[in-house]
Amino acid sequence: MIILGIETSCDETAATVLHGAGNKIKVLSNVVSSQIEIHKKYGGVVPEVAAREHVLNILPVVNEALRKAKILLAPFVKGGKKIDAIAVTIGPGLITSLLVGVETAKTLAYAWGVPAVAVNHIEGHIYANFINNQPKFPALILTVSGGHTMLILMSGHGKYKVLGETRDDAAGEAFDKAAQLLGLGYPGGPIIAAEALKAKNKNLSLPRPMLNSGDFDFSFSGLKTALLYEIQKDKNWRKRIPDYAYEFEQAVADVLVSKTIKAALKYKVKNIMLSGGVAANLELRSQLDQAVKNKLTGAKLIIPEFKYCTDNAAMIAVAGYFRAKRKDFTPWQKLKADANLELTK
Numbered sequence: 001m002i003i004l005g006i007e008t009s010c011d012e013t014a015a016t017v018l019h020g021a022g023n024k025i026k027v028l029s030n031v032v033s034s035q036i037e038i039h040k041k042y043g044g045v046v047p048e049v050a051a052r053e054h055v056l057n058i059l060p061v062v063n064e065a066l067r068k069a070k071i072l073l074a075p076f077v078k079g080g081k082k083i084d085a086i087a088v089t090i091g092p093g094l095i096t097s098l099l100v101g102v103e104t105a106k107t108l109a110y111a112w113g114v115p116a117v118a119v120n121h122i123e124g125h126i127y128a129n130f131i132n133n134q135p136k137f138p139a140l141i142l143t144v145s146g147g148h149t150m151l152i153l154m155s156g157h158g159k160y161k162v163l164g165e166t167r168d169d170a171a172g173e174a175f176d177k178a179a180q181l182l183g184l185g186y187p188g189g190p191i192i193a194a195e196a197l198k199a200k201n202k203n204l205s206l207p208r209p210m211l212n213s214g215d216f217d218f219s220f221s222g223l224k225t226a227l228l229y230e231i232q233k234d235k236n237w238r239k240r241i242p243d244y245a246y247e248f249e250q251a252v253a254d255v256l257v258s259k260t261i262k263a264a265l266k267y268k269v270k271n272i273m274l275s276g277g278v279a280a281n282l283e284l285r286s287q288l289d290q291a292v293k294n295k296l297t298g299a300k301l302i303i304p305e306f307k308y309c310t311d312n313a314a315m316i317a318v319a320g321y322f323r324a325k326r327k328d329f330t331p332w333q334k335l336k337a338d339a340n341l342e343l344t345k
């Protein structure tokens with residue numbers, strides 16, 4: 001099966017062509033046009049600007065994905081190949097951004113006469129783990145992005161139970177806000193991580209919110225406020241930015257790793273998977289890797305390649321492929337963007 005994947009839920013315009021056979025996935029192209037440089041000066045994503053950029057970029061990006069995958073479209077090219085389905089992110093995300101991808105997918109599905117597959121963005125992040133691996137169920141997924149922080153139990157393809165989620169800020173959002181407080185740029189996650197590597201004194205102390213709350217929920221808004229209070233007390237904080245970045249990163253990683261291990265033990269999972277933009281964080285990756293090795297027997301950790309952690313269309317195409325295998329298509333007339341789409345809907 002050849003799938004075209006389209007993703008425009010936030011500030012990345014992305015398209016992928018993927019070949020799937022059984023459980024084997026081959027990504028033939030993965031094109032991402034990032035708008036980070038444009039939104040940087042505003043300190044975050046401006047929805048209207050993002051939508052306008054998506055409109056400009058979407059067709060060139062889709063074309064590039066087809067060209068890189070060497071797909072000459074039948075029936076337009078004699079002897080060309082056929083796309084078997086178009087997978088598109090319908091939510092959650094910024095509604096104005098989502099609409100561009102959804103309307104493009106609708107148009108192409110109608111014009112090419114191929115079925116469409118509606119994909120949840122979080123499900124896409126989960127399926128980034130299926131690109132180079134064949135995870136076993138039950139599996140536990142820690143999804144950590146700019147908009148979400150969730151622990152999800154996956155008992156089979158498309159079968160999810162949300163065990164816990166953030167009550168306020170998402171982990172990525174916390175990194176972004178902490179970076180803003182420290183006068184660093186956007187997006188904050190990679191900058192905080194780079195600063196943390198330069199830390200000299202590791203003696204600061206920030207709270208580990210909800211570490212022992214007895215459930216699988218998270219809360220990161222208080223951590224950001226705690227950081228604000230600490231720097232307000234410290235006249236020399238500007239000279240100690242790496243130390244603050246280090247402690248902040250440690251606090252976030254400690255809570256995420258501890259709760260993930262507790263959930264993995266409780267539900268006796270076979271695989272633990274990491275997904276979302278914050279999965280690119282090296283400290284989180286290595287702490288989770290160590291904890292899985294030390295505390296869990298028989299469970300294996302899977303982490304997507306860097307390029308599949310942050311928003312991309314390959315993950316959407318993979319999630320779409322497994323839905324298409326189950327014949328879970330959506331007629332193009334019924335494709336609808338939903339900014340608040342739930343994973344279990």
Ligand code: KG4
Binds near residue numbers: 148176276309
């Ligand atoms: O999944 P993603 O690309 O977009 C959303 O769906 O939100 O995640 C973006 C988030 C941003 O908050 C960014 O700061 C964070 O992922 N991020 C990181 C790292 N790289 C990206 N956070 C921590 N460490 C990183 N290396």
Ligand code: ZN
Binds near residue numbers: 277
């Ligand atoms: Zn995302």
